[in-house]
Amino acid sequence: MNSSEQGTGSTRKLVMIVDDEPDMLSMLRLVIDKKCDCDVVTAPSGSAALKLLNDCRPEVIVSDIKMPDLDGLELLTRVREIDSTISVVIMTGYGTVPMAVQALKDGAYDFVQKPFDKDHIVRVVRNGVERTALVRTNIELQDRLSSLDTPEGFIGQSPPLKRVQELLSRVADTDATVLIRGESGTGKEVAARALHNMSGRKRRRMITVNCPALPENVLESELFGYSKGAFTGATHEKKGLFLEADGSTILLDEIADIPVSVQTKLLRVLQEKEIQPLGQNKTIKVDVRVVASTNQDLEAKIRAGEFREDLFYRLNVVTIVMPNLVEIREDIPLLIHHFLSLYKNRYNREELKVSSEVLQQLSQRKWQGNVRELKNSIQRLVLLASGDILQPVELEELLEQGKRGTPRLPSSPGSFSDLLHTPYNDAKAEILKRFSLRYLNNVLSLYNGNVTNAAGHCGLERQALQRLMRRYGVISADFKKNT
Numbered sequence: 242m243n244s245s246e247q248g249t250g251s252t253r254k255l256v257m258i259v260d261d262e263p264d265m266l267s268m269l270r271l272v273i274d275k276k277c278d279c280d281v282v283t284a285p286s287g288s289a290a291l292k293l294l295n296d297c298r299p300e301v302i303v304s305d306i307k308m309p310d311l312d313g314l315e316l317l318t319r320v321r322e323i324d325s326t327i328s329v330v331i332m333t334g335y336g337t338v339p340m341a342v343q344a345l346k347d348g349a350y351d352f353v354q355k356p357f358d359k360d361h362i363v364r365v366v367r368n369g370v371e372r373t374a375l376v377r378t379n380i381e382l383q384d385r386l387s388s389l390d391t392p393e394g395f396i397g398q399s400p401p402l403k404r405v406q407e408l409l410s411r412v413a414d415t416d417a418t419v420l421i422r423g424e425s426g427t428g429k430e431v432a433a434r435a436l437h438n439m440s441g442r443k444r445r446r447m448i449t450v451n452c453p454a455l456p457e458n459v460l461e462s463e464l465f466g467y468s469k470g471a472f473t474g475a476t477h478e479k480k481g482l483f484l485e486a487d488g489s490t491i492l493l494d495e496i497a498d499i500p501v502s503v504q505t506k507l508l509r510v511l512q513e514k515e516i517q518p519l520g521q522n523k524t525i526k527v528d529v530r531v532v533a534s535t536n537q538d539l540e541a542k543i544r545a546g547e548f549r550e551d552l553f554y555r556l557n558v559v560t561i562v563m564p565n566l567v568e569i570r571e572d573i574p575l576l577i578h579h580f581l582s583l584y585k586n587r588y589n590r591e592e593l594k595v596s597s598e599v600l601q602q603l604s605q606r607k608w609q610g611n612v613r614e615l616k617n618s619i620q621r622l623v624l625l626a627s628g629d630i631l632q633p634v635e636l637e638e639l640l641e642q643g644k645r646g647t648p649r650l651p652s653s654p655g656s657f658s659d660l661l662h663t664p665y666n667d668a669k670a671e672i673l674k675r676f677s678l679r680y681l682n683n684v685l686s687l688y689n690g691n692v693t694n695a696a697g698h699c700g701l702e703r704q705a706l707q708r709l710m711r712r713y714g715v716i717s718a719d720f721k722k723n724t
Contacts, residue, residue, distance in 0.1 A: 254279045254370045255297060259290040259304035259316065260332070269303065269362070276363045279370065287311025287319075294323055301369040303330045303362070306337050306344065306352075314344055321348050326376045328369035332357075351718045364714050371597050378600075382578040395428075395435060396579050397572030401564035405432065412559050413439035418511060420556045421534040423563030426613030429534040430494060432563060437490040442530060445489035448482050453498040461503050461519065468520035483516045483527050490530040496556070497537035497548060504549045511555040531556075566608045566615065573604045576612065580619035590623055595631045602633060606640075627679075628686035630719060634675040635682075674713065681715045690720035 256279045258269045266283045274281050282297060284290040288311050290302065302320060306313035313331050320327055328350035333341040341352035350369050353362055395406060412419060413436050421429045430449070437447040455463060466481025483491060493499070499507065510516055511531060515524040533556050542548035566573060577600065585591050608614045622631060622639050661668075680699075688694040696706040710717065 254301075254374075255282065255299040256280070256366060256370070257282050257284065257290060257293060257297075257299040257302045259284045259287060259302060259308070259313075261285055261305065261308045265305070265332075272359050272363065273303075273366055276359075277366050277370070279366070287313070287316040290316060291319055291323075294320070298324055299327060300373040301328045301330060301350075301366055303332060303366065305332045306340050307334065314340060314347065317344055317347055317349055326373055326380065328373045330365055330369055345718075351716070360711065364711075364716060365718075367714075368716055368719065375594070375597055375600075378574075378597075379578060382575055395431065396576050397569055398575070399564075399569040399572045401568045402572060405561060405563065406435075408559075408561055409436050410439055412436070414441055416530055418531045418533070418556055418558045420558075420560045421532065421563065422560060423534075423536060424565050424611055425536045426611030427563035427565055428612050429536075429563055430492065432561060433490075433492045433532045433534060436532060437492075437530075440490070440530070442489050445486075447490045447492060448486040449492045449494060450482055452493055452495050457500040457503065460499070461506065464503070465506065465516045466518040468518055472519065479518075481516060481518060483510060483529055484518075484525065486529045487527045488529075490532055493531065493533045495535055495537075496533040497535040497539055497542055501547070501549065504552050508549065508552045508555060511552075566611050570604075573608075573615070574600070576615055577603050577619060580616050581623065584620050584623040588624055590626075592629050593623060593626055593631065594629060595622075596633070598633050599631050599636050602636060628682045628720070630682060630686075632678060632682060634679055677709060678713050678715070681710060681713060682720075685715065685717060685720040688720075690717040692717050 254277075256273050256277065258266055258273070258281060260266050260269070260283075263285070266285065270281045270283055273279055279300075282293055282299065284293055287304070287308050290304065291311070302316075304313045304316055308316075311319075317329050317331070320329055325348070329344075329348070331341050331344045331349050331352040332355055333352055334355045338354065341349075341354070344352060350372060351365050353365055395402065409432060419433075419436060421432050423429050433449075434447060437443060450460075450464065452460065462479065462481070464482050466479050466484055469478045493507075506517075510527070510529070513524070514528070515526050517524045539548055539553055543550050543553060581595065585593055603615075603618075608618075610617075618640055622636065625639055626635060684695045684698055685692075688698065692706060692710075693703055696703045699706060701709075709715075
């Protein structure tokens, strides 16, 4: 058994090669070590490979299918029992293609037929390494999500978010009025709902009032109710939202936009715990926990005479400030994974794969609209991705659609505004690459990875299409939905 040494603390990925031909082991080890930037271990038999798995967990195993002691199919089965995240690539010679097809059905990542092009095996190994990294990252994120002991709706483990959760839990079972502040899209309503669900009031439905959505006269009657004949058109008595929230929680969303006249009546509710419906002389006691939220500068509105200072102090008993995504950047991968799972399930797109480059770009992006923008963007990506693999070129186009607000399906090769200051020849080459990748992904998805049918659709010879695929590192097996 021959193996290359892994450096202590090395971040290089590990590939295992299994073959009973020493020359094949030596050749593949040299090629993969040099061109894939991976460490390599080799095994001369299937049983030797299984022993190696006691000490290491490679990202990819490249195995011959016909070996004397343990063939590739049996090795594949045993490997999947030990670690199903490992991408197994089967090497097959003449006459063993049906066995390789069976291997794909049994869970192999791909197969290559001997004799093979060295560049092709390098591409397959690189893609296998990326696939394993994605699968392991997803499992890790899923484990972290399932182990989160957090209030409903919160996804993340960053210190700022944990401080918010701790404060919510401390005041949840009190009657203290809570003011939730934060930028748009940071989850203020999620925090209010978590507060309600952690309290003794959770048995009753929380009432949410979108304050800016209601005109002044309507808002007052909606909040406090009215008697029959209180005003023209009041043909029956109406129960106000404060009375409906009796024994529960009421969320006054975007309270900064409440008119001053309504602010005065709201102050009475907070001070006296009672309401006075329009058209009535008597007041009604209510047991309501008030939670207010805003993304505005209330202190500035007080100075401008647009918000009552005494109401501000009544609301500001406990203030919770929601962090933006810049402050909880470490939670972004968890959020991305959560929303991807949510929308892939909702839109029946479980087969959609997201490349590691796309995940990295999503994680590093500055989300101006915070969690709301991130959530909507992931929804759009899952809904509108044209193929089964989301690539960086399509990512930018779909994200730009969100900024433009144009709900059209992706059809152009993508935005190239980022290339306008690039040297002409470099920009032209990059645009051609983006178009070619998009075109190849689309046509191969359309024909389920069948290169012959895809070439006919393109008006190209099969060899010409294969040359294009090799140039841009596109593998037909990646598009086979049902081998």
